Amino acid sequence: MALAITEDCINCDMCVPECPNDAIYMGSDIYQIDTNKCTECEGYYDVPQCIPVCPVDCIITLAN
Numbered sequence: 001m002a003l004a005i006t007e008d009c010i011n012c013d014m015c016v017p018e019c020p021n022d023a024i025y026m027g028s029d030i031y032q033i034d035t036n037k038c039t040e041c042e043g044y045y046d047v048p049q050c051i052p053v054c055p056v057d058c059i060i061t062l063a064n
Ligand code: SF4
Pocket: 003, 018, 019, 020, 021, 022, 023, 024, 033, 037, 038, 039, 040, 041, 042, 048, 049, 050, 051
């Protein structure tokens, strides 16, 4: 399981420091999540840390 950032991202940078896996990075236009690094915060926190800090709610869970 991993998360993804939609095109609604406003590049506010709030989510980046929350990620314990350094999975969030600046893409060509908006921030993106490296699905190979994102564990949904498993091993660090009970819930994904990036989702609640996003002011535009553009971080979504990818379907399996
Ligand atoms: S869910 Fe956790 S590991 Fe995945 S991108 Fe968000 S902060 Fe990083």
